[in-house]
Amino acid sequence: MHGGGHKCAASGCKKVKIGRTQFCIKHGGGNRCQKPSCLKSAQGKTNFCVAHGGGKRCFHPDCTSSVSHGRSFCSKHVAET
16 A cells, blocks of 8 residues: 655644655645745745746736646636637
8 A cells, every 4th residue: 555655744634745844735845935925835836826926827928817727828818719
């Protein structure tokens, strides 16, 4: 049986720890948004959360909305393609 990786060090948490930290994302593991005072997780290969410009962005010209679920366009522009 596969163990699923190392567990989060937070008391009672059964989630897997992220990267070189000892905690899961909920308990502070992984990369954090670099915007001062923001405590959210950084998205993708960026240093920011979605609200501060991190993660994948819509391919439509002049659109800066985020995309999800492996899509190339935001929910507004996906219908136009």
